[in-house]
Amino acid sequence: MAPDQSRPEALDRARDELRAHGLRWTPQRRVLVGVILATEGHVTGAELVEGCRARDPDTTASTVYRTLDVLEEIGLIRHSHGADGREEFHVLPAAEHGHLRCEVCGATWEIGADEAARLTGSLASERGFRVNLSHLTIAGRCARCAVG
Numbered sequence: 324m325a326p327d328q329s330r331p332e333a334l335d336r337a338r339d340e341l342r343a344h345g346l347r348w349t350p351q352r353r354v355l356v357g358v359i360l361a362t363e364g365h366v367t368g369a370e371l372v373e374g375c376r377a378r379d380p381d382t383t384a385s386t387v388y389r390t391l392d393v394l395e396e397i398g399l400i401r402h403s404h405g406a407d408g409r410e411e412f413h414v415l416p417a418a419e420h421g422h423l424r425c426e427v428c429g430a431t432w433e434i435g436a437d438e439a440a441r442l443t444g445s446l447a448s449e450r451g452f453r454v455n456l457s458h459l460t461i462a463g464r465c466a467r468c469a470v471g
Contacts, residue, residue, distance in 0.1 A: 333360055333399065340397035341390070351386050354379045359400060365411040403457040413457065421459030427468035434461075 337356045338348045346352070358374040359366075366374075368388055375382040391412065394400045400412045403422075420433045434442075436456060443454040 337394065337397070337399055340399075341393060344393050344396070346390070346393060349386075351375070351379060351382050352390050354382060355387055355390050356394070356399075359394070359412075359414055362414050365403075365413055367409060367411055371412065401457045404460065419456045421454075421456040421461070423465075424460055424462050425465040425468055426462050427464055430465055434459075 334353075334356055338353075341348055341352060354375050355371065358371055358378065362371075362374070368384075368391060371391070372382065372384045372387050375387055391400065391402075395402060395412075400414055402410055402412050404410055419436050421439045423432045423434055424430070439454070439456050439459060442461075443459075446452045446454060
């Protein structure tokens with residue numbers, strides 16, 4: 324089933340919110356939302372542009388990136404930055420999470436809000452500082468790479 328038809332409520336919400344922000348519901352924006360809804364996990368802006376161009380070769384990168392900003396405002400996606408600084412997007416609704424990244428092999432893992440709270444709890448209690456998990460990436464060595 325095409326992603327546009329598997330989650331029509333998300334597609335309708337995106338359309339309505341884009342219009343509420345003064346943006347037209349263009350074929351390119353519809354393609355982008357379809358690509359996003361078909362995506363699981365993390366995806367870069369460049370990967371989204373490629374996915375859109377696979378469906379519609381006339382897709383412009385500027386339209387994709389402008390629309391991504393609005394889609395984040397309305398809560399359909401959230402951006403984060405990996406340990407290498409690369410901007411990534413997460414399709415929502417997904418549980419808020421941070422990341423672990425092995426500096427040796429490059430493997431990454433997600434850490435959920437509960438696990439992250441155990442790591443960042445003192446920042447909230449001692450400093451009143453709330454960590455934005457979508458921007459939390461802890462770099463280090465995984466168990467396999469730490470041995471040897």
